[in-house]
Each structure stands twice: as structure tokens, then as C-alpha cells.
Amino acid sequence: xxxxxxxxxxxxxxxxxxxxxxxxxxxxxxxxxxxxxxxxxxxxxxxxxxxxxxxxxxxxxxxxxxxxxxxxxxxxxxxxxxxxxxxxxxxxxxxxxxxxxxxxxxxxxxxxxxxxxxxxxxxxxxxxxxxxxxxxxxxxxxxxxxxxxxxxxxxxxxxxxxxxxxxxxxxxxxxxxxxxxxxxxxxxxxxxxxxxxxxxxxxxxxxxxxxxxxxxxxxxxxxxxxxxxxxxxxxxxxxxxxxxxxxxxxxxxxxxxxxxxxxxxxxxxxxxxxxxxxxxxxxxxxxxxxxxxxxxxxxxxxxxxxxxxxxxxxxxxxxxxxxxxxxxxxxxxxxxxxxxxxxxxxxxxxxxxxxxxx
Amino acid sequence: xxxxxxxxxxxxxxxxxxxxxxxxxxxxxxxxxxxxxxxxxxxxxxxxxxxxxxxxxxxxxxxxxxxxxxxxxxxxxxxxxxxxxxxxxxxxxxxxxxxxxxxxxxxxxxxxxxxxxxxxxxxxxxx
Numbered sequence: 001x002x003x004x005x006x007x008x009x010x011x012x013x014x015x016x017x018x019x020x021x022x023x024x025x026x027x028x029x030x031x032x033x034x035x036x037x038x039x040x041x042x043x044x045x046x047x048x049x050x051x052x053x054x055x056x057x058x059x060x061x062x063x064x065x066x067x068x069x070x071x072x073x074x075x076x077x078x079x080x081x082x083x084x085x086x087x088x089x090x091x092x093x094x095x096x097x098x099x100x101x102x103x104x105x106x107x108x109x110x111x112x113x114x115x116x117x118x119x120x121x122x123x124x125x126x127x128x129x130x131x132x133x134x135x136x137x138x139x140x141x142x143x144x145x146x147x148x149x150x151x152x153x154x155x156x157x158x159x160x161x162x163x164x165x166x167x168x169x170x171x172x173x174x175x176x177x178x179x180x181x182x183x184x185x186x187x188x189x190x191x192x193x194x195x196x197x198x199x200x201x202x203x204x205x206x207x208x209x210x211x212x213x214x215x216x217x218x219x220x221x222x223x224x225x226x227x228x229x230x231x232x233x234x235x236x237x238x239x240x241x242x243x244x245x246x247x248x249x250x251x252x253x254x255x256x257x258x259x260x261x262x263x264x265x266x267x268x269x270x271x272x273x274x275x276x277x278x279x280x281x282x283x284x285x286x287x288x289x290x291x292x293x294x295x296x297x298x299x300x301x302x303x304x305x306x307x308x309x310x311x312x313x314x315x316x317x318x319x320x321x322x323x324x325x326x327x328x329x330x331x332x333x334x335x336x337x338x339x340x341x342x343x344x345x346x347x348x349x350x351x352x353x354x355x356x357x358x
Numbered sequence: 359x360x361x362x363x364x365x366x367x368x369x370x371x372x373x374x375x376x377x378x379x380x381x382x383x384x385x386x387x388x389x390x391x392x393x394x395x396x397x398x399x400x401x402x403x404x405x406x407x408x409x410x411x412x413x414x415x416x417x418x419x420x421x422x423x424x425x426x427x428x429x430x431x432x433x434x435x436x437x438x439x440x441x442x443x444x445x446x447x448x449x450x451x452x453x454x455x456x457x458x459x460x461x462x463x464x465x466x467x468x469x470x471x472x473x474x475x476x477x478x479x480x481x482x483x484x485x
């Protein structure tokens with residue numbers, strides 16, 4: 001097999017992954033650990049104890065200056081004026097037509113000057129940064145590509161907070177809050193956010209100090225977990241994945257993210273969403289018999305056809321699960337649907353969110 | 359678990375094996391195939407009585423992340439499927455040449471045996 005390693009970017013923890021026996025795969029231009037011991041064990045370690053994911057491929061954009069809040073209010077779908085200092089907020093970045101460019105977490109950093117850090121998906125980072133930079137005209141802001149400044153670790157699971165707290169010099173932030181703390185000797189921005197449906201934190205740290213944090217977490221008993229487990233965990237929790245469940249062809253209302261769209265703020269895309277009556281809805285579903293749904297599988301319902309956007313075998317529920325766009329009339333939990341898995345009709349049922357909860 | 363390729367099996371280049379016992383052969387996937395796929399979480403067996411053709415797919419095994427077609431190393435009629443895999447598909451990983459067998463097939467063309475690889479030739483293919 002030809003080595004693509006020369007053209008793929010490596011995180012600051014690449015050596016640690018190799019040493020831990022990770023299977024490394026190309027992902028959004030990065031060479032990333034997809035699994036270590038195995039996706040099931042890693043998934044269950046996060047559900048029962050604590051796991052750590054290297055998500056340093058994710059990007060960061062820093063927005064600062066007197067107009068930073070007004071600028072982000074114009075670009076992000078949520079109400080940025082509700083984002084307190086030290087807080088975290090989820091939002092969408094939309095085009096004028098409402099198509100989703102990315103889904104993002106934004107943190108309002110402490111300081112005399114307004115300063116925000118927005119975390120981007122790796123595959124969208126350059127497009128997001130370009131979009132933000134080109135819309136900055138007329139605002140007194142500085143938009144900086146800060147991706148090189150940070151490695152990012154997600155520490156997730158019922159024991160995650162205790163593990164991080166044992167290494168930190170202060171109290172961890174509450175859910176949806178941030179704090180700057182020293183962890184294992186490294187200054188870190190700790191965020192009470194995650195993508196697994198478990199309690200935990202995400203840690204932003206200078207790349208050259210990431211290994212010290214990683215090593216300390218492993219020594220504290222945290223299990224290294226790969227992108228495969230990250231995907232099964234987020235799907236059980238019904239969190240969207242850009243490129244699967246979100247795209248330029250779908251708007252946030254169809255995707256069930258209307259709660260993160262505050263139309264009165266006048267953000268780019270809000271006009272297109274005003275009064276929009278979605279024909280389709282993104283719904284979680286679970287198989288009631290054998291099989292595993294996969295992205296792109298056709299869906300049949302009593303009310304018309306749909307398509308699977310994410311699918312996997314749920315390690316906790318031990319059945320095939322997924323998310324699909326279906327006609328809005330078929331979105332009610334309990335509605336029977338049929339998924340065509342490579343020519344085989346598989347029985348499924350629309351379920352409430354999340355698919356799995358403790 | 360280290361890579362293992364038993365001497366007594368015949369191999370197909372699509373990483374399938376056959377254990378020949380008279381006119382019946384047992385089929386499965388090789389250590390290499392299960393390792394590349396990762397933890398198998400679903401096996402969709404064919405029906406007993408179905409016909410399989412050499413080099414054609416007859417079943418699917420799936421890991422959390424991927425689907426893999428399983429190719430028949432030889433032609434014949436399925437006489438038994440490994441029902442234990444429905445509840446424990448991970449046996450395909452833990453014991454690919456034993457409890458992880460997939461089907462038993464009554465062979466329809468013994469001359470096809472000559473086209474399969476012995477263990478040395480299969481190892482060369484993997485190298």
C-alpha cells in the first residue's frame with residue numbers, strides 16, 4: 001500500500017498513538033487513530049469509566065476586537081449576546097440559503113477585550129475561516145486562524161471529570177462553561193463540552209504540551225479511544241456529524257437544530273429559514289431485527305421515501321441504529337420504517353432522542 | 359493475536375479459506391481478512407440449499423465501520439450455516455479457522471480445487 005503519510009498532517013500525539021498500537025487512517029487530511037484495542041471496548045470504556053480522544057484535527061478560529069460580538073452575531077445562528085464570559089455555545093454557520101457550512105462550538109474567553117474561540121470541524125476548517133474572514137469587512141474585528149496553536153483532547157465518561165480534576169490546579173468548569181487551569185503542568189483551556197452523551201471535558205492545550213497531558217491521563221487510568229468509538233458514541237447520543245447528517249443541501253430546521261437558530265438576530269441564513277416548513281425531518285431510528293444501516297441506504301415509510309445519513313451497530317443497544325431524513329409526517333417516535341440495506345429490506349422504528357442514555 | 363495461516367487449508371486471493379473433507383468444504387475468512395475488517399458485529403448468512411459460485415460473493419460480514427463481502431473459494435450447494443455466529447459474530451475474529459467458520463458447502467466441481475492457493479502461495483500474496 002502506498003504511504004500517504006507524507007501528505008497527511010500528524011497531531012502532536014502521533015508518537016503516542018503509534019506506541020499505543022493505534023490503527024492510523026487518513027481522516028480530513030490528517031492521519032488519525034481510528035481505534036486502539038477495539039471500538040467496542042473503547043466505546044464501553046467511555047460509557048462506564050473514562051476515555052480520551054485526540055481531536056487535534058479540529059480547527060480553531062479566534063475572533064477579537066470591539067465588534068467581535070456583533071460580527072459573530074451576524075455569522076453564527078445562535079444568540080451570541082447570550083454567551084457569557086467563560087461560557088460555551090453551539091451554533092451553525094449557514095449560507096444565505098440556509099445550507100449548513102458547519103456546526104460549531106464557540107467559547108467566550110475572559111479578558112478586557114471581547115475574544116471568542118470557535119472550534120471547527122477539520123474538513124471544514126479552511127472554508128469556515130475563509131467565510132468568516134471575508135464577512136469581516138465593516139466590522140472592527142480581527143479573525144485569526146488559531147488551529148496551529150492548539151491540540152485538543154476530549155476526556156469523556158462518568159469518571160472523566162475526576163481523572164482530569166486529579167491533575168488540575170483548580171475546580172473544573174461546569175457543563176457549557178470554560179476555565180483556564182494547569183493540568184499536568186500545562187496551561188489548558190478546559191471546556192465542559194463533549195460529543196459522546198457522557199459527562200466530561202474538552203481540553204485545549206499548546207501542541208508541544210499535549211503529550212504531557214495525554215500521558216498523565218493514561219496514568220490516571222483513562223482509556224485511549226479512537227475516532228471509530230467517537231462516532232458510535234455520538235450516534236447513540238444523536239449528535240450530528242457534518243458531512244453525514246448536516247450538509248450544504250440541508251438547513252438546520254430540517255436537521256432538528258432549530259433550537260440553535262435565533263432568527264431574530266438576523267444571522268446570515270436567517271431570512272431563508274423564516275417561515276420555512278420542512279418537508280423532511282432528521283430522525284433517530286433503531287432496527288427491530290437484524291442488520292446494520294449505513295450512510296446512503298434508502299428508507300421507505302408510509303409517507304414517502306427518505307435516506308440514512310449515519311448508521312452503525314450500537315455497542316450499548318446491540319442493534320443497528322442510525323439517523324435518517326424522512327418525510328416530516330413519519331418523524332413521530334414509534335413510526336415503523338424500512339431501510340434498504342444493499343437490497344435487503346430491514347425493519348426499523350423511529351425513536352426519540354437520544355437513542356441511548358444512562 | 360498474531361497472524362496465523364494453517365497448513366491444511368486452501369486459500370482464495372480474496373482472503374477466504376476452504377477446509378476440504380471429501381466432497382464437503384468448510385469456508386471462512388482468513389486472519390488477514392478479519393484483522394483488516396476489525397471486530398465483526400454482524401454476519402448475514404446465506405440460506406441452506408442456496409448455490410454458491412466460485413469467486414462470487416455469498417455472504418456479508420460487518421464491523422462497526424465497514425461491510426465486507428465474502429467470496430466463495432469454490433462452487434457448490436450450502437448444506438450448513440454457522441448459526442452460532444448470529445449471536446456471537448466476534449468468533450470470526452477470535453477463532454477464524456475454528457468456531458468462526460461461515461458455511462459448509464457440498465462441492466459441485468472438484469477440479470476447482472487446483473485453482474486455490476496453498477499456504478505458501480497465500481503468504482506470498484500477503485507479503
